[in-house]
Amino acid sequence: MSQSVTKTEALPRRQITLDDLSDSVRAAQYAVRGELVIKAENYKNRLLAGDKSLPFDKLSFCNIGNPHELGQKPVTFFRQVIALAHYPDLMTNPITAAAFPPDAIARAQKYLGSMSSTGAYSHSKGIKVFRDEVAQFIKRRDGYEVDAENLFLTNGASSAVSLVLQMLIKNKGDAVLTPIPQYPLYSATLQLLQGELTGYYLDESNGWTLTVNELETRYNEAVAKGHNPKAITIINPGNPTGQCLKYDTIKDIVKWSEGKNLVILADEVYQENIYSTTPFVSFFKVANDIKSTVPIVSFHSASKGVVGECGARGGYGHWHNFPKEILDEAYKMSSISLCSNITGQMMMGLICNPPQEGEPSFAQYKAETQGQLESLQRRAKKLGEALNKLEGVSCQPIEGAMYAFPTVTLSAKAHEAAKAMGKTPDTMYALSLLDETGIVCVPGAGFKQVPGTLHYRTTILPSEEAMDGVIEKMNVFHQQFMDKYRD
Amino acid sequence: MSQSVTKTEALPRRQITLDDLSDSVRAAQYAVRGELVIKAENYKNRLLAGDKSLPFDKLSFCNIGNPHELGQKPVTFFRQVIALAHYPDLMTNPITAAAFPPDAIARAQKYLGSMSSTGAYSHSKGIKVFRDEVAQFIKRRDGYEVDAENLFLTNGASSAVSLVLQMLIKNKGDAVLTPIPQYPLYSATLQLLQGELTGYYLDESNGWTLTVNELETRYNEAVAKGHNPKAITIINPGNPTGQCLKYDTIKDIVKWSEGKNLVILADEVYQENIYSTTPFVSFFKVANDIKSTVPIVSFHSASKGVVGECGARGGYGHWHNFPKEILDEAYKMSSISLCSNITGQMMMGLICNPPQEGEPSFAQYKAETQGQLESLQRRAKKLGEALNKLEGVSCQPIEGAMYAFPTVTLSAKAHEAAKAMGKTPDTMYALSLLDETGIVCVPGAGFKQVPGTLHYRTTILPSEEAMDGVIEKMNVFHQQFMDKYRD
Numbered sequence: 001m002s003q004s005v006t007k008t009e010a011l012p013r014r015q016i017t018l019d020d021l022s023d024s025v026r027a028a029q030y031a032v033r034g035e036l037v038i039k040a041e042n043y044k045n046r047l048l049a050g051d052k053s054l055p056f057d058k059l060s061f062c063n064i065g066n067p068h069e070l071g072q073k074p075v076t077f078f079r080q081v082i083a084l085a086h087y088p089d090l091m092t093n094p095i096t097a098a099a100f101p102p103d104a105i106a107r108a109q110k111y112l113g114s115m116s117s118t119g120a121y122s123h124s125k126g127i128k129v130f131r132d133e134v135a136q137f138i139k140r141r142d143g144y145e146v147d148a149e150n151l152f153l154t155n156g157a158s159s160a161v162s163l164v165l166q167m168l169i170k171n172k173g174d175a176v177l178t179p180i181p182q183y184p185l186y187s188a189t190l191q192l193l194q195g196e197l198t199g200y201y202l203d204e205s206n207g208w209t210l211t212v213n214e215l216e217t218r219y220n221e222a223v224a225k226g227h228n229p230k231a232i233t234i235i236n237p238g239n240p241t242g243q244c245l246k247y248d249t250i251k252d253i254v255k256w257s258e259g260k261n262l263v264i265l266a267d268e269v270y271q272e273n274i275y276s277t278t279p280f281v282s283f284f285k286v287a288n289d290i291k292s293t294v295p296i297v298s299f300h301s302a303s304k305g306v307v308g309e310c311g312a313r314g315g316y317g318h319w320h321n322f323p324k325e326i327l328d329e330a331y332k333m334s335s336i337s338l339c340s341n342i343t344g345q346m347m348m349g350l351i352c353n354p355p356q357e358g359e360p361s362f363a364q365y366k367a368e369t370q371g372q373l374e375s376l377q378r379r380a381k382k383l384g385e386a387l388n389k390l391e392g393v394s395c396q397p398i399e400g401a402m403y404a405f406p407t408v409t410l411s412a413k414a415h416e417a418a419k420a421m422g423k424t425p426d427t428m429y430a431l432s433l434l435d436e437t438g439i440v441c442v443p444g445a446g447f448k449q450v451p452g453t454l455h456y457r458t459t460i461l462p463s464e465e466a467m468d469g470v471i472e473k474m475n476v477f478h479q480q481f482m483d484k485y486r487d
Numbered sequence: 488m489s490q491s492v493t494k495t496e497a498l499p500r501r502q503i504t505l506d507d508l509s510d511s512v513r514a515a516q517y518a519v520r521g522e523l524v525i526k527a528e529n530y531k532n533r534l535l536a537g538d539k540s541l542p543f544d545k546l547s548f549c550n551i552g553n554p555h556e557l558g559q560k561p562v563t564f565f566r567q568v569i570a571l572a573h574y575p576d577l578m579t580n581p582i583t584a585a586a587f588p589p590d591a592i593a594r595a596q597k598y599l600g601s602m603s604s605t606g607a608y609s610h611s612k613g614i615k616v617f618r619d620e621v622a623q624f625i626k627r628r629d630g631y632e633v634d635a636e637n638l639f640l641t642n643g644a645s646s647a648v649s650l651v652l653q654m655l656i657k658n659k660g661d662a663v664l665t666p667i668p669q670y671p672l673y674s675a676t677l678q679l680l681q682g683e684l685t686g687y688y689l690d691e692s693n694g695w696t697l698t699v700n701e702l703e704t705r706y707n708e709a710v711a712k713g714h715n716p717k718a719i720t721i722i723n724p725g726n727p728t729g730q731c732l733k734y735d736t737i738k739d740i741v742k743w744s745e746g747k748n749l750v751i752l753a754d755e756v757y758q759e760n761i762y763s764t765t766p767f768v769s770f771f772k773v774a775n776d777i778k779s780t781v782p783i784v785s786f787h788s789a790s791k792g793v794v795g796e797c798g799a800r801g802g803y804g805h806w807h808n809f810p811k812e813i814l815d816e817a818y819k820m821s822s823i824s825l826c827s828n829i830t831g832q833m834m835m836g837l838i839c840n841p842p843q844e845g846e847p848s849f850a851q852y853k854a855e856t857q858g859q860l861e862s863l864q865r866r867a868k869k870l871g872e873a874l875n876k877l878e879g880v881s882c883q884p885i886e887g888a889m890y891a892f893p894t895v896t897l898s899a900k901a902h903e904a905a906k907a908m909g910k911t912p913d914t915m916y917a918l919s920l921l922d923e924t925g926i927v928c929v930p931g932a933g934f935k936q937v938p939g940t941l942h943y944r945t946t947i948l949p950s951e952e953a954m955d956g957v958i959e960k961m962n963v964f965h966q967q968f969m970d971k972y973r974d
Contacts, residue, residue, distance in 0.1 A: 034819075072606075119555035168508065261501050308606065312828060
């Protein structure tokens, strides 16, 4: 080694610190898995280690839409096909093959005919056979043709959203209109990209409605600040708010966005989670109906719906009204991480192309999914009603998605106590709920909320057997909390 | 709607263009799946559609280390466990259970005992049972304890690498020392993050060796330019170069990096792909041996080794010598995309904890993996020898990884022809190879190379039956190409 090297070895080694890290990385917040969840994990580990000193004997993870974590069962047909595709010997061995319905075997064979193996990297947009299934699903749903070249299969919808935002944020001041409250993926990703989040408020008192007048106001405010709105995110059905947009509202948004040269990010991952009489309508359908040329990327996920296959990390982005050169850039970007995982791609294909009437697996599929949807409907209703009975709590009807986002009015004494703890009052409330009941929910601050208001997000996902217990625990906790901090 | 809205609707809609996109997105290059691969996909589609006009009847995708695409078979035990975990009914049904070896069933039961279902989001670092398997694997390999809290399971190694770079690039001028030639994930990610790539050259004439003197030279050049080197990437075994670092070289790099306050990114995804007598040694082991405090993130992948399960998208980053607050930031960042896919996590766990001697599946596992390694060794030797017989071509010994990266000397006439096409000469060579033989390889420019030199990367992955044919086609093509452009 040269002398200069020997010399540098003598320098004292400086420990790496937070100061060495990207400021935007440090600034990014992600409440759904933040402080509260870390505390909950510690409790879980204590319980696993036999600790009997806690006032609860299990955790209820209501912080995240993770149905299987709370005991939901998978759809049999989907798992059969996935098992067969990963281990095709199950089909060649007649003894094991006989344990599978013929349509599961046919489907696995079809899939394997379109790839070398589940072990190969695929096309960076995803394997064509799955993109074709997604394209046909959208056509059946909306009545319009979809080119499979406009579909990008991704590791969950999250990475599809990140890709679009990463491509669109170009200059300082570039902004994305984002609902308040919102799903924190949007705020976190914009922080990382140093883009501006232009919040528009959903009107809680009117069932979290969205009006174009509100969009116009916030758009103009952003422009007056020197920001440059490039896109608008719409979450329909709403997360965390659960509202479902009506056809005419979507039409207004499409027209307005077109006039403003905005790209629409249509987060439609809860499109199957509908519990009211307002049917789901996609931005793609409305844009086609009115022949709009507004660019839309709509997102869907294998993690939601009535299937809730979160662990598969399947999702897609459907790019509509984009010129080819922009799709080529999206393809290049996708290729840097090679491809999304094949199990996730397969799950997304299966969800879009489930067993049809007349096929051997249809009855079981129908029973499993319809039962699940009806159960979610019952739980949404039950939880909403129970929350509305709590002192100082008000919860809008849960029309869709997987969450309740009630507003809570706390006393001046509670506000002071929170301030003394260095927490926001909703964070103090959620931490106390965790400490006393083991129920994990997320303070409203993580989703953003009208300044001065307090909310928390909890899921409708505890099983029907568990739901009454969760509600009862919340009820008892809430009353004690209100009494403790009564002015 | 308000009047102002009606007014904006009247504005002419401007089509979104490339000018609307992030400059760094547009600038990013990713050659492994670039122009050549798009052309190859078009050829593949033409062949599938029955086109007989091409001078070849199949494509040989040697552009990427994707073994299953070229016919490699999976390891039976791994696929058995994955099928059982996704579809546990196979275990409860005694008829299907009897078709599995008891250790596969025991393993699947162990895994399912540590999660609610493969359908649930996991801890953002990955399920503990798999992280424990990885930790034990590293301990067996290196003799040092690993805390599972320092392990992050990811969708392939790519996303582990991106995470580290995203965290470290803070200010304009922040730089990462990167080998030339390199795997283009590094150059593409640095372009996206607007970080500087400080290239250090591997010495081709000495089997692509790396010297600390070269690092020191390039480090000083970077500092003189006002850049701030924060990290160094080492790829061992080398990609695309295939060399294996010796213990003492690693020791020198660790000491030198420590003296420079650099973070080491140890890309060790090819650690099982060793074909020479130089054993793989990890940076983690050497750093521990010499009690270095240099921060290291080492990367491993389910996609490489002798298993090549690319479609699973399994991988990990192992963070060593980082303070807790930095791991917490990495955890927060991981949580924004919730978790990596469970099939990939499981595959990474299985690879780290394969059947052991005395277990029912050991003999088959051993036969499958040893056969594969020996076959790769034979193919590396055969391809390297064949390339060295070509006029104007020189290929260093392929000691490890999955690639050959020969240098090609082309005539002045060939250089002129390439210039006339608007291509670099190596790109023209690779495009011609594709057009005439259907063999897809990647021009050296995509990996960076010493200015004025020309290379291409091709894989050693065609099956042993196919390898002779690929070599023969390359041989015939090369001779014709050289004759065509003879000065």
